[in-house]
Amino acid sequence: MDARFRSSVAIAGIGCVPFSRKPLEGSLASFANASLTQALQDSGLERRQIDGLLVHIGSPRGLDFDEIAKLLALRPRFSSQTWAHGRFCGTVLQHAAMAIDHGLADYIVCMGVFANRRFGNHGAANFPGFEENMREGGGPHAESLPAGLALPAGGAAMALRRYLHKFNVDRDKLAAVPLAQRRAAQLNPLAVMQKPMTLEDYRASPFIADPIRLFDCSAPVDCSVAVILTSAERAQDGASKPVYVRAYQGMSAGPEEFVFGARGLGIAQIDEAGYAPLGGDEPVFRSAGCSPQEIDTLHCYDGFSPHVWWTLERFGFAPPGGAPDWTQNGRIEIGGELPVNTSGGHLSEGHSNGWGQTVEIVRQLRGEAQARQIDDCRLAMWATTFGDAIIYSSERT
Numbered sequence: 250m251d252a253r254f255r256s257s258v259a260i261a262g263i264g265c266v267p268f269s270r271k272p273l274e275g276s277l278a279s280f281a282n283a284s285l286t287q288a289l290q291d292s293g294l295e296r297r298q299i300d301g302l303l304v305h306i307g308s309p310r311g312l313d314f315d316e317i318a319k320l321l322a323l324r325p326r327f328s329s330q331t332w333a334h335g336r337f338c339g340t341v342l343q344h345a346a347m348a349i350d351h352g353l354a355d356y357i358v359c360m361g362v363f364a365n366r367r368f369g370n371h372g373a374a375n376f377p378g379f380e381e382n383m384r385e386g387g388g389p390h391a392e393s394l395p396a397g398l399a400l401p402a403g404g405a406a407m408a409l410r411r412y413l414h415k416f417n418v419d420r421d422k423l424a425a426v427p428l429a430q431r432r433a434a435q436l437n438p439l440a441v442m443q444k445p446m447t448l449e450d451y452r453a454s455p456f457i458a459d460p461i462r463l464f465d466c467s468a469p470v471d472c473s474v475a476v477i478l479t480s481a482e483r484a485q486d487g488a489s490k491p492v493y494v495r496a497y498q499g500m501s502a503g504p505e506e507f508v509f510g511a512r513g514l515g516i517a518q519i520d521e522a523g524y525a526p527l528g529g530d531e532p533v534f535r536s537a538g539c540s541p542q543e544i545d546t547l548h549c550y551d552g553f554s555p556h557v558w559w560t561l562e563r564f565g566f567a568p569p570g571g572a573p574d575w576t577q578n579g580r581i582e583i584g585g586e587l588p589v590n591t592s593g594g595h596l597s598e599g600h601s602n603g604w605g606q607t608v609e610i611v612r613q614l615r616g617e618a619q620a621r622q623i624d625d626c627r628l629a630m631w632a633t634t635f636g637d638a639i640i641y642s643s644e645r646t
Contacts, residue, residue, distance in 0.1 A: 262292025528565025
């Protein structure tokens with residue numbers, strides 16, 4: 250992949266209902282309408298101009314695309330919806346970018362509307378994703394009833410334990426991740442976890458699945474986010490500064506991949522010995538014409554703290570096994586070498602399945618992040634442990 254494959258798409262508008270750890274009062278449609286209305290105002294568009302609709306997850310945690318179209322008075326000529334995995338925020342946005350590049354729609358709104366707090370705990374029978382998680386006796390996060398794993402933390406714990414053993418890592422170094430994101434969240438009025446956290450607080454938090462502590466786990470929230478994409482040309486005429494989708498790459502799969510672990514360090518461990526991350530040679534960097542060192546801020550899926558370590562290593566910010574040391578001494582905090590999840594991320598802003606991080610990327614590149622603003626922020630990146638990534642730019646190239 251080279252520069253001629255760069256995207257010609259931009260984010261023209263964003264809207265977000267404040268996150269909540271308590272069930273929001275009102276209908277899901279009212280939350281969706283509020284975030285869409287904000288995004289339309291932010292972009293300067295009218296509702297009738299929206300001709301594309303992509304929905305992340307849908308019912309029963311949210312609303313399906315056909316319900317949103319009817320209830321929000323949209324008439325899209327292109328629609329799509331993903332299945333219920335939280336890590337697919339990036340693929341929704343990539344799908345929208347491809348549709349715009351191929352002329353399937355001019356203005357696409359991508360929506361994540363979630364009522365996570367209206368249901369029980371993940372792994373319980375009253376959780377909305379229970380049937381999908383437990384299909385064929387095992388779910389997408391390595392839930393395995395015969396092994397006694399009924400929730401995602403079990404798979405993450407096994408992957409982290411293997412990682413700590415392989416690289417002889419001091420487990421307490423992981424504290425740098427949730428501590429950094431809690432400090433960022435204290436500067437974000439949207440964040441649900443505002444209480445200051447010390448290293449002692451972190452160490453005192455109970456193990457959910459050893460070695461995963463409570464403060465290594467994301468905070469479930471109700472939320473609604475709308476992101477409007479269009480062509481880079483049309484975005485020039487919008488009400489707000491465009492944020493350009495410079496390059497992206499898709500999500501990997503296969504026996505070496507595991508959502509809650511570094512590639513080769515998951516449940517299968519098929520190719521652990523021979524795998525080495527591509528790092529700075531990942532196609533997304535070649536397509537964007539930049540290196541990891543040029544990224545001003547990284548935003549990644551962080552259902553659990555070690556996701557940040559594994560994402561840093563996969564994309565070449567840190568060497569294999571090197572992320573624990575790399576993330577110490579404020580390096581990933583606001584003001585550090587590579588600020589990560591400056592909204593507080595899923596750990597402290599709230600688990601919005603990547604949509605809160607997307608909104609934060611737009612604000613950083615527009616210069617609208619206020620107390621969290623990174624100086625001269627020009628390139629921002631979304632990435633996950635599964636290898637999907639989007640590089641955004643404040644400038645059109």
